[in-house]
Amino acid sequence: MLKKKLFPTTLSTFFLSRTLTSIPQHSHLKLSLHAFPSPPLRDLLCHNPAFCFSLGSLRFCGESFCSKPAEKFESRCWNCHAESKPESEPFLLCHSCRCIQPVDHSVDYFEIFGSERKYDLESSYLEGKYKEWQKKLHPDLVHTKSQKERDFAAEQSARVNDAYRTLGKPLSRGIYMLKLDGVEIDEEQTISDPELLAEIMEIREAVEEANNSEALNQILSQMQEKLQNWSNSFAHAFQNRNFEEAKIAIRRMTYYSRVIDEVVKKL
Structure with a gap:
């Protein structure tokens, strides 16, 4: 036995x-x-x-x-071979020789800006960190460096720009946060909600018929309020790991953002 x-x-x-x-x-x-x-x-x-x-x-x-x-394998500087320090800033610059490093895609946009992954981000904080990075990475500031480092600077600068644009707006930030959690959003998905379709038609009609800045500003104010309300809904859903509700909020935010863009162009 x-x-x-x-x-x-x-x-x-x-x-x-x-x-x-x-x-x-x-x-x-x-x-x-x-x-x-x-x-x-x-x-x-x-x-x-x-x-x-x-x-x-x-x-x-x-x-x-x-x-x-498991612990990440330590990255090493291509120039002086110094190891990156886990407690230091993202390995965009070598802490030892200050050479610009090649892009490491394992570093996400929040890490680039020294922030935890959270939906509520201060725009002033993002702008400040963005300017700090550009002072170190902008290609115009490294024109005396080697071609290799200038190429790295161009790549890193472009990635910092993309990170800033993505995290700078609630909609793109929300989509990115879902992506980090493995949740993909189809921004072009056909709307099937009858109530939302009726609202879309009504608002588009109002935008087309608006023939002065006062009417357009009134629509703009309404859309910004709706965008904020659904942004709050997304934050609540994401915090509770309710990804289906979060996706619904993102689709609403996508639509209202497009209307806002149309109104701004027409103003």
Whole structure:
């Protein structure tokens, strides 16, 4: 009886060992308990605190079989080979020789601006950080550097510009935050809500018929208020991880933003 109980665990452990040793170093894979259908093996992983193993960027430890992010591989400066410091600013500039580094796409837009991932961002803060980066990265300021570093400066400057534009507006910021969570938004999705369709037709009619700045400014004020209300709805939905409600809010915000742009052009 004892042999029958031990055999599945031993066999499963053998196959796990063979699997792990056959995976190339630095592979980035995700595992869950569903990957191990054998109950004895799950028991071994979940209840043996001494059983730990690393797999690519993940580390699995016994008791709860919780994945913990492995430490990032340290980036090194292409010029002086100094390692980046985890506590320092994003590795756009080398902290040692101050050379501009190639773009690292693992650094997200919030990290570039030294902010946590949050929807409520002060525009003055973003603008201040943006100007700080441009003083260091703008191609015109590195014209005496090597061609290689000038190329890096152009790439980094363009990425900082894109980050500033994206985080600077509630709509694009919300879409980006959803993207970071793996939620894609189809901004061109056909509207099927009858109530919203009726509202769209009514507002477009009002914009077309408006023949003075007073009427247009009144529509603009209404759209800005609606945009703010749905922005608040998005913030609430995102905070509660209700991505479906967040997507609905984004679609509404997209429409009202377009109306605002049309009104501004007509003013």
